[in-house]
Amino acid sequence: MKVDQTALKFNQASIILLLALAFLLNSVWLVALVAAVMVVGTVWPEAGLFKLIYARIFKPLGWPKPHLIEDDPRPHLFAQGLGGLFLVASAIALWLNASVVGWTLAAIVIVLAAVNLFLGFCLGCFLYYQLGRLGVKPSLPSWQTASTQVNATQKNRKG
Numbered sequence: 001m002k003v004d005q006t007a008l009k010f011n012q013a014s015i016i017l018l019l020a021l022a023f024l025l026n027s028v029w030l031v032a033l034v035a036a037v038m039v040v041g042t043v044w045p046e047a048g049l050f051k052l053i054y055a056r057i058f059k060p061l062g063w064p065k066p067h068l069i070e071d072d073p074r075p076h077l078f079a080q081g082l083g084g085l086f087l088v089a090s091a092i093a094l095w096l097n098a099s100v101v102g103w104t105l106a107a108i109v110i111v112l113a114a115v116n117l118f119l120g121f122c123l124g125c126f127l128y129y130q131l132g133r134l135g136v137k138p139s140l141p142s143w144q145t146a147s148t149q150v151n152a153t154q155k156n157r158k159g
Contacts, residue, residue: 001070001071001072001073002068002069002070002071003068003069003070003071003072003073003076004066004067004068005067005068005069005071006054006059006064006065006066006067007051007054007055007059007066008076008116009064009117010050010051010053010054010058010064011041011048011050011051011054011080012113012114012116012117013117014050014053015034015038015050015083015109015110015113016110016113016114016117018030018033018034019031019034019087019106019109019110020110022034022106023103023106023107028091028094028095028102031087031090031091031094031102031106032087032088032091034087035084035087035088035090035091036084037049037050037084038080038081038083038084038087039081039084039085039088041077041080041084042077042078042080042081042084042140043081043140043142044142045073045077045142045143048080073143074128074138074139074143075122075124075125075128075129076122076124076125077140077143078124078125078127078128078138079116079122079123079124079125079127079128080124081124082124082127083109083112083113083124086105086106086108086109087105087106087109089105090102090103090105090106090109093105112124
C-alpha cells in the first residue's frame with residue numbers, strides 16, 4: 001500500500017505546533033483536542049483531522065508535495081494511538097491539577113513527534129514491530145482494510 005509520507009509529516013508538525021501552543025497558553029482544552037484528533041484518527045483513519053486538512057487544503061495547492069512510498073500504515077496508526085493515549089493521560093492530569101505530570105506527558109509526545117519529523121525515527125512504529133516479533137500484532141478492525149491491501153500487494157510481488 002502507498003502511504004503519503006508528507007501527510008504523516010504534516011500530522012506530526014500539527015501535533016507539535018498545537019501542543020507547543022497549548023503549553024504557552026496553558027490550555028488543557030487544546031491538549032484534549034489534539035488527544036481527541038489522534039485517538040479518532042487511530043480508530044477511524046479516514047477521519048484524522050490533520051490528515052484531512054492536509055488532503056483537502058494543502059495537497060490540492062501543491063504545498064507541500066506528496067511523497068508516496070510503499071509502506072504499511074498500521075505501525076503509524078499504532079504510534080499515533082500511543083501518542084493519543086499519552087495525551088489523554090496528559091489532559092486528565094492537567095484537569096486534576098497535576099501540571100508537572102500533565103505537561104511532561106505532553107512534552108514526551110512533542111519530543112517523539114519531533115524526532116519522527118526531523119530524524120525519521122518513529123518510536124511507536126519501532127514498538128509495533130518489536131511487539132510483532134514477540135507474536136503480538138496490535139490492530140483495530142478499521143485497520144483491516146489497510147492490512148488486506150498490504151498483504152495483497154506483497155502476494156502480487158511474490159507471484
